[in-house]
Amino acid sequence: MQVFITGGTGLIGSAVVAELLGNGHTVLALARSDASATAVETAGGKVIRGDLADLDALRAGAADADGVIHLAFANDFSGPAALAAAVAEEGAALAAMGEELTGTGRPFVTCSGTPYAPGRASTEADPVPTEGPVGGRGRSVVAVLDLATRGVRSAAVRLPRTVHNQGRGGFAGLLAGMARRNGVSGYPGDGTQRWPAVHALDAAVLFRLVLENAPAGTAWHAVADEGDAVRDIAAVIGRRLGLPVEAVPQESFGVLGPIFATDQPASSAHTRQALGWEPSHPSLLEDLENIQP
Ligand SMILES: NC(=O)c1ccc[n+]([C@@H]2O[C@H](COP(=O)([O-])OP(=O)(O)OC[C@H]3O[C@@H](n4cnc5c(N)ncnc54)[C@H](OP(=O)(O)O)[C@@H]3O)[C@@H](O)[C@H]2O)c1
Numbered sequence: 001m002q003v004f005i006t007g008g009t010g011l012i013g014s015a016v017v018a019e020l021l022g023n024g025h026t027v028l029a030l031a032r033s034d035a036s037a038t039a040v041e042t043a044g045g046k047v048i049r050g051d052l053a054d055l056d057a058l059r060a061g062a063a064d065a066d067g068v069i070h071l072a073f074a075n076d077f078s079g080p081a082a083l084a085a086a087v088a089e090e091g092a093a094l095a096a097m098g099e100e101l102t103g104t105g106r107p108f109v110t111c112s113g114t115p116y117a118p119g120r121a122s123t124e125a126d127p128v129p130t131e132g133p134v135g136g137r138g139r140s141v142v143a144v145l146d147l148a149t150r151g152v153r154s155a156a157v158r159l160p161r162t163v164h165n166q167g168r169g170g171f172a173g174l175l176a177g178m179a180r181r182n183g184v185s186g187y188p189g190d191g192t193q194r195w196p197a198v199h200a201l202d203a204a205v206l207f208r209l210v211l212e213n214a215p216a217g218t219a220w221h222a223v224a225d226e227g228d229a230v231r232d233i234a235a236v237i238g239r240r241l242g243l244p245v246e247a248v249p250q251e252s253f254g255v256l257g258p259i260f261a262t263d264q265p266a267s268s269a270h271t272r273q274a275l276g277w278e279p280s281h282p283s284l285l286e287d288l289e290n291i292q293p
Contacts, residue, residue, distance in 0.1 A: 002026045003211065004061035006052065006093070007071030008045065009036045011169045012111075012159070015204035016069060017043050023208055028061055030072065052089050055096040062100035067107040067211050070094060073137075077174075077255055080133065087136035094140050103151040107211050112141040114158045114196055114221055114266035121196075121267040124221050128158065133255055141219075148217030155214040160196030160223045160266055162233075163203050167240075167290030171195055171260065175230075176237045176291060178253075185238030186248030191231025193263035198224040199281035209275045220271045224279035227265030232285060240291035 003020050007013040008029035017027050017040070027045035030052075031037040037047045048064075050057025052072050062068050070093070074086035094110060101108050113134070115126040128138040147154040162170030172195075179185040203222040210220055231245070238245035250257040271277055281287075 001066035001211070002028060002064070003067050003069060004028045004030075004048070004065035005069045005071065006030045006058070007073065009039045010071060011165055012163050012200050012203055013071040014039070014043065015165065015200040016071065016207045017045055019204035019208050021045065028065055030057065030061060052093045055092065058093055058096045059100045062097045065106070068097055068101065068109065069207055069211060070097065070108075070110045080255055083133060083255055084136070087134065087140070091136060091140040091143075094144055098144060098147050098152065098154075101152045102147065105151055105153060107153040107155065107214070108144060108147065109155050109157060109207060109211050109214070110141055110144045111157050111159055112137060114160050114223060114264070116262060116264045121226050121265040123267050124158075124219050124270045128219075133259070145217050145219065153214070153216045155210050155216070156219040157203070157207055157210055158219055158221050158266075159203065160198050160225075161264065162195060162197040162284055163200050163222070164197060164284055164287050165200040167288050169200065170197070172197070172233050172237070172284060172288060174256070175234060176241070179234075179237050179241055179243055183243060184248065185234045185241065185243045185245045186252060187230045187234040187245075188248065188250040188253060188257060188261040191234065191247060192229050193261060194227025194229055194265045195233070196223045196225055196227050196264070196266040197284035198222045198279060199287060201281045202279035206271065206275070206277050209277055213275060220275065221266055221268040222271070223266045223268035224281075225283050226267060228284055230260070233288065236285055236288040237291060240288065241293050
């Protein structure tokens with residue numbers, strides 16, 4: 001397939017591009033800068049110049065492809081307004097690509113976070129949240145999945161809190177960044193809350209399997225580690241950086257504080273069984289050993 005991808009230069013997207021190219025697909029990637037365009041071409045893909053706000057570029061990419069994978073997101077957690085703007089931009093981008101794909105029967109794979117299910121690991125059958133700071137992202141994903149009734153083979157890959165590669169990425173990466181800035185490897189609450197994780201190279205395989213095989217309107221969990229206690233994550237970060245490991249107030253984590261404080265393990269039993277996906281790369285706690293002081 002020729003696959004149009006947004007976010008193909010990111011931590012996850014660059015792994016997805018390599019996975020697609022290594023398995024007989026061609027890649028057309030959105031690139032918003034010369035550096036991103038060069039990265040795509042060096043990897044072996046073709047480029048459409050533009051950003052998520054450039055709806056004509058997105059429509060052209062979707063029209064020129066046999067399938068679409070969406071991963072771009074501004075990831076601006078600096079405050080509620082910046083986050084809301086990023087969520088709105090993504091929603092408009094998804095709607096534009098969805099319109100272009102309507103009636104084609106082509107795959108349209110988007111991403112979201114794994115949902116939260118109080119007291120247990122969430123499953124593929126649980127709904128994604130459509131309220132709260134990132135609820136708008138959930139509503140966008142629901143709208144994409146609803147395109148299944150309009151001739152689109154839409155699907156969602158739900159990503160755990162940390163998608164990592166070489167010790168970087170996701171919530172654990174944010175914790176490491178804060179530890180470097182603050183001189184303390186901090187965690188909210190008592191640190192027993194669990195976050196799920198996956199290696200980016202394993203997540204990339206699942207994106208390909210979903211693109212190739214998932215029925216319309218389905219959601220999948222790219223979860224390798226069901227849940228690591230946040231205190232254990234902070235402990236590896238502190239040891240690697242030579243910093244003390246301490247509980248810090250939830251407010252220190254800004255707009256993400258309530259999410260960071262929540263116990264939110266997730267299962268991928270259905271995904272593994274139905275799609276034959278089996279993660280094989282290092283776990284988060286192993287990969288964090290790659291952090292350099
Ligand atoms: N990593 C995780 O742990 C994790 C966990 C859950 C969900 N996710 C979600 O997975 C997706 C990919 O995450 P990631 O970790 O790979 O992110 P990342 O490394 O920050 O990469 C973001 C990608 O999106 C592109 N991008 C950002 N804003 C854009 C815009 N306005 N227009 C066009 N392209 C734009 C970037 O392009 P440039 O190269 O030009 O900057 C880059 O390719 C995101 O939706 C993220 O929220 C990630």
